[in-house]
Amino acid sequence: MKCYYHKKVEAVHSCKLCAHPLCQKCARELKGHYYCDDCLQKLINGQLVAEKLPSKSPGGAALLSLIPGLGQIYNGQIIKGIAIIFLFVSFILLAESYEAGPLFPLLIMAVYFGGIIDAYRTAKLLNLRAKKLELGEKVEAIPQGSMWWGVLLVIAGLLLLLHNMGISLYWVSRGWPLIIIALGIYMLRNFFLGLKKEEEKGEEAKPKKGEKK
Secondary structure (H helix, E strand, O other), X not given: OEOOOOOXXXXXXXXXXXXXXXXXXXXXXXXXXXXXXXXXXXXXXXXXXXXXXOOOOHHHHHHHOOOOOHHHHHOOOHHHHHHHXXXXXXXXXXXXXXXXXXXXXXXXXXXXXXXXXXXXXXXXXXXXXHHHHHOOOOOOOOOOXXXXXXHHHHHHHHXXXXXXXXXXXXXXXXXXXXXXXXXXXXXXXXXXXXXHHHHHHHHHXXXXXXXXX
């Protein structure tokens, strides 16, 4: 891992507060812990507690998400909120334009309820991060996106592009079950990879020949 400030230098420590990787030149030791210059200065000035992330209401974020995207905006994730709004509107437009079986209604429900769950979980993460920062513990960045939101955006964008180009989407009504098959394959892959990792951990835990238990 490379230093956050010197991209070509290997990191040897990480900041206790912001978790940025630091090289030997950038690391500042204080009472057995390492900090970057910015965090150390704030720690000395007593500014860290005042600058912690504001408390969020998970229930309030979920309630706001009854209008798609507002919960994410409330959590400070403006881009994600706008993306969810676009997704919701796009799938409604596609559902009105094409008969594709349950595909578009399912996608609309996935965006709607997924947005509520996402807003609730993100608010809880923000509160946990604020608490850790107040206690001077190591904190992690809050994810601004996810693979699934990205996949849905790509699907919606491609379908809308084909629609705007006048290309018929009749095949969607017949081929949409392929999405279910792809998701099943993905989940099975993760399941078997998890089993393999558990087996590898078990093998590593076994004492080697000649070693005492």
